[in-house]
Amino acid sequence: MRWFWIDRFLEFECGRRAKAIKNISLAEEHLQDHFPGYPVMPASLIVEGAAQTGGLLVAQCSDFREKVVLAKVSSARFYAEAVPGDTLIYTATIEALQKDGASVQVTVHRQEELLAELQLMFAHLDGEFADKTLFKPKTLLFWLRALGTFQVGRLPDGGPLHEPDWMRQAEAADPD
Amino acid sequence: MPTKEEIYQKVQAALVDALGVEQEEVTPEATLVGDLGAESIDFLDIVFRLEKAFDIKIPQNELVPQDILTNAQYVKDGRLTPEGLAALQQRIPFVDLSKFAENPVVQDFPNVMTVGDICRYVEMKLGVA
Numbered sequence: 001m002r003w004f005w006i007d008r009f010l011e012f013e014c015g016r017r018a019k020a021i022k023n024i025s026l027a028e029e030h031l032q033d034h035f036p037g038y039p040v041m042p043a044s045l046i047v048e049g050a051a052q053t054g055g056l057l058v059a060q061c062s063d064f065r066e067k068v069v070l071a072k073v074s075s076a077r078f079y080a081e082a083v084p085g086d087t088l089i090y091t092a093t094i095e096a097l098q099k100d101g102a103s104v105q106v107t108v109h110r111q112e113e114l115l116a117e118l119q120l121m122f123a124h125l126d127g128e129f130a131d132k133t134l135f136k137p138k139t140l141l142f143w144l145r146a147l148g149t150f151q152v153g154r155l156p157d158g159g160p161l162h163e164p165d166w167m168r169q170a171e172a173a174d175p176d
Numbered sequence: 177m178p179t180k181e182e183i184y185q186k187v188q189a190a191l192v193d194a195l196g197v198e199q200e201e202v203t204p205e206a207t208l209v210g211d212l213g214a215e216s217i218d219f220l221d222i223v224f225r226l227e228k229a230f231d232i233k234i235p236q237n238e239l240v241p242q243d244i245l246t247n248a249q250y251v252k253d254g255r256l257t258p259e260g261l262a263a264l265q266q267r268i269p270f271v272d273l274s275k276f277a278e279n280p281v282v283q284d285f286p287n288v289m290t291v292g293d294i295c296r297y298v299e300m301k302l303g304v305a
Contacts, residue, residue: 071217071220072217072218072221074193074194074221075193095224095228096224096227096228098220098223098224098236099236100220100236101217101220103220103221103224121217121220121221123217123220
């Protein structure tokens with residue numbers, strides 16, 4: 001299973017807000033067990049979808065160079081179950097950003113209905129983790145492309161978000 | 177300009193939200209780490225909440241001077257040197273370091289800061305006498 005819990009970005013306003021879509025399918029394996037005969041998307045995976053939406057938004061602020069990790073779920077409230085056939089819309093908004101990390105608010109909607117609200121803290125890994133790699137640049141670039149990040153991404157001045165040169169160079173140098 | 181009591185109430189609310197503790201636990205004497213269970217990422221959360229609550233900017237290392245606490249010039253064998261202590265006290269005059277100074281082991285520092293210290297920091301930032 002690929003650990004992708006959003007399908008595509010609908011909007012990506014750099015440094016501010018991102019909106020991502022997640023279509024829930026009965027074909028997802030975990031739904032056979034959660035729960036047998038009563039498939040419901042686990043709330044923990046909704047948190048993951050929120051974290052992927054917010055985490056990539058935060059990572060873009062450093063041109064995807066910082067190692068951004070979900071460090072804390074400050075709050076998470078769920079108001080209804082998400083089931084196969086539902087289309088979830090994650091809207092992540094950066095509330096605060098510093099060198100050490102960021103605070104992001106995420107809402108999850110099914111059409112007009114609010115399904116969940118989350119407050120997430122992301123940290124930039126440094127210190128003893130400075131030399132660690134979370135993703136190979138080409139893997140991250142593949143994911144960002146698959147999500148349509150560069151089709152919808154907009155810089156603060158309204159211009160298009162381009163694939164970072166450093167990632168393209170790293171990809172070219174890593175053909176395997 | 178908020179009063180000291182208003183500052184205390186907002187700091188209390190920020191800590192209740194950031195640390196998931198009960199309001200009654202957030203007393204002026206309570207230490208953030210020892211009594212309220214704060215972890216390192218919580219300090220960034222607290223900083224963001226204070227910025228929002230008081231409409232202030234808190235630069236990195238201003239509330240918790242990690243730059244001093246990790247500076248080889250000021251730390252010898254895991255303890256702050258007298259120069260390091262002086263630099264720390266100058267940076268965070270809102271914290272009473274007298275007890276910590278008796279045995280300034282760097283890794284004990286996170287347990288020094290109290291709720292009252294945070295209030296005094298905010299008062300200092302806002303210029304509340």
